[in-house]
Amino acid sequence: MSDELTRLAMTVLHPGFDGTSAPDWVRRALGEGLGGVVLFARNSVGEPLMRQLRAESPGVVVAIDEEGGTVTRLEVATGSSFPGNRALGVVDDVRLTEQVGRQIGRMLAELDITLDYAPSADVNANPANPVIGVRSFGPSPELVARHTVAYIEGLQGAGVAACAKHFPGHGDTVTDSHLALPTVHASRELLAERDLPPFRAAIEAGVRSIMSGHLLIPALDPSVPATLSRTAMTELLRGELGFDGMLVTDAIEMRAVAAMFSPGEIVVRALGAGVDAICVGLATEDGLRAMRDAIVAAVREGTLPEERLAEAAGRVMALSSWYADRAALREQVRGDVDESVGLRAARAALTTTGAARLDRAPLVVEVNTRFSQAVDPATPTGITAALASLLPETERVQLEPEGELPSFDERPVVLVVHDAARHAWVREAVSRALEARPDAIVVDTGIPAPPEGAAHVATHGLSRVSALAAAERLTR
Template sequence: MSGDLYRLAMTVLHPGYEGTTTPDWLRRALGDGLGGVVLFARNAIDAQVVRQFRAENPDTVVAIDEEGGAVTRLEVAAGSSFPGNRALGVIDDVDLTERVGRQIGRMLAELDITLNYAPSADVNANPANPVIGVRSFGPTPDLVARHTVAYVGGVQAAGVAACAKHFPGHGDTVTDSHLALPTVHASRELLSERDLPPFVAAIDAGVRSIMSGHLLVPALDPAMPATLSRTILTELLRGELGFDGMLVTDAIEMRAVAAMFTPGEIAVRALNAGVDAICVGLSTEESLHEMRDAIVAAVRAGVLPEERLAEAAARVRSLSEWYATRSALRDKAREDVDEGVGLDAARRALTTAGAATLDRGPLVVEVNTRMNKAVDPATPTGITAALTALLPDTARIQMEQEGELPAFDDRPVVLVVHDAARHPWVRESVAKAVALRPDVIVVDTGVPDTPSGAAHVATHGISRVSAQAAAEWLAQ
């Protein structure tokens, strides 16, 4: 039994933490060999924080979800500077997608962040999908594959590792894996034709990391979610598809797996399945040590081969080494500021119908559709702020979930919805508003429904630049 078994176990654990300062326990853990840290919007994210991590462990894999669009950790307060994947897929210009990926990579390079948990390589084949939607480049495998490659190329050209997620594909689900275990009801043939091609393309493009999805895929493994399935992760992803980079779990406190096993057992099962890094969205010193001890105990009991743990730790270190050798790329990327690319993309992605134009401040009615758990609760749609910047007398009312429309006066009305096609109550609210006020303007920030109202604007995503583009069009 090797003497550094505890250190190997620490290397494969990648926790997040609460608060805006680095906890003492996290510093100690990094000194003990903790392999990675995951940053969220709740943390005060700046270069100083990352320097603190690296002072304790220079090889720390610092990771973040910075997809652009609705999922941003760095730009939560005002919204992302980039419109998100669906908008890029609507434009279908791979050079533009690569430029966006490079600028997101540049942002992370400036902060010395190792790994971006992006892009979503999921094919959004099911319009009722509650968690992917605009996070996907679109509904077809060819489209998603070519933009996945472009995004990965852009991020990694900036010297930051990309991560294709959520293997083997979260697009054909009607359940959010944050809340329960989704099932992908598709044959092996359909999975191979529809869901796997973007991941194959990402592997061929040299993506450094892949994230497993907490998904039950009976055609591949009828018993275990992908994160815990050796059939899916080792036999399929490693064996058939040839991926040899770092394989990381989605956050293990998500109910899809957390309802099945304890964190320690999830970690052991995931490592046995072929995972290299255990992402823990929110941890404490006690829970971190419990997972570490569970991994060590499993090795000592012969449940988890020490060779598998050592292999996993080696892949974590390999990703860190790859990052260390890309400092020249990061230096170049920091100087390569493509300032207008996000707004340009947002403007090009707008899909409009009708011709209504605002000549005075409207009443903006925000239909308060609950976002999925991947979207930080503080992320604004930004439409009201963008319109107010152009029309200062703009006013706002927020409708509660499944609430009633407010009374309208003589002001223009802008109804802001998200994924209207997915929510019957939202569709009903839109229909009522149009009946009451045929001149109503509808702005959909998600996967849009059939256009209605005097004007209909689809931004295909939530971001500061998407809101600005919509406001410009409406107040032109």
């Protein structure tokens, strides 16, 4: 195989890897033209790792999911310093959203990270959505559009590329695409009115990247997920909406596409549909080379036009060049530190019902729901820790599905739930607890159900600052 064709194939592959340093196979691949890598909490991202990657390929596109709120890779041990999109949408102050985006950008710029897979531009139209929820700015296309733009302007104003996701919109689904293929049952007209405005606004604001969603949308293409559909990726996104930046897939090992095709076939189909970069959440050397070889074979067989591959690689390199040209901007933003903006946003986002106040250490009952697959499993809710920092003898009990409520004593009771609106068993557990203790305080860190009981606090986000804001409100 020709060196140039192989190099083009490597440029469009963007794998994740295990370990806190770059494995030998990743270093070799970078020397052979690997265009990007994706970092996760498991990599313990820091300057030593970044130096290793840049030493092998100064222009490599280094990407990460750092949305704020529930999805953080850099602050997974403590919870994010930023409350997340839903909280920002509740506050509805675009200047504040821009400031949050800028501070996230500053944090990434200090680490020399090229691309943030954020913001989520999905309109959370379905309250039962299991994977978007508080990752969306809200249920209104106008609200989501204006905050998507503000976030992008803040992030890219710090010299880090933004990535609007998950095109054409993952908001009206009841299936997590990590686990199965979701179907969006919407007409072209409804998509245009509800799901596409935030992406259109992002493109007009100059977003450098867009991520495809692994979604079956029969109104666009009844045969394959949007990631693999030329109708969705080229005709709609490139043609109708006019996007000319780097289009990246969501991770291709997600079951929505992995259950249908082999990795090599997914890669070739996605490139043929108009995608430029292939995100592989966790790759191996053999897997990476098999995908590279599948691309090269498809070009040689005429299945994938070489011009299409060259165009895709060119867009990856254009993003790398955009980042390189903004080194002075990133240096400038280093001094623009606003450590309080996340907590200010979290405080402003709190909504409360009833008069809730703790004057002594409570028993905290965490009604544990399983977070979506997008959330690192180590991410803490943080409420108990935040309360314990203010009321040191705070005690925690975890309640799993089908579990029995603890025996209540004279201590105050705080029930911590997440997305009660989506989980009947959570609502039932809350009702049972309130029967026994009508004075219990309910704190919901996700999409809340209608408030029950004497006192209810909704943080609209899962983060360290959201937890601290709630604890302050309860103890002040």
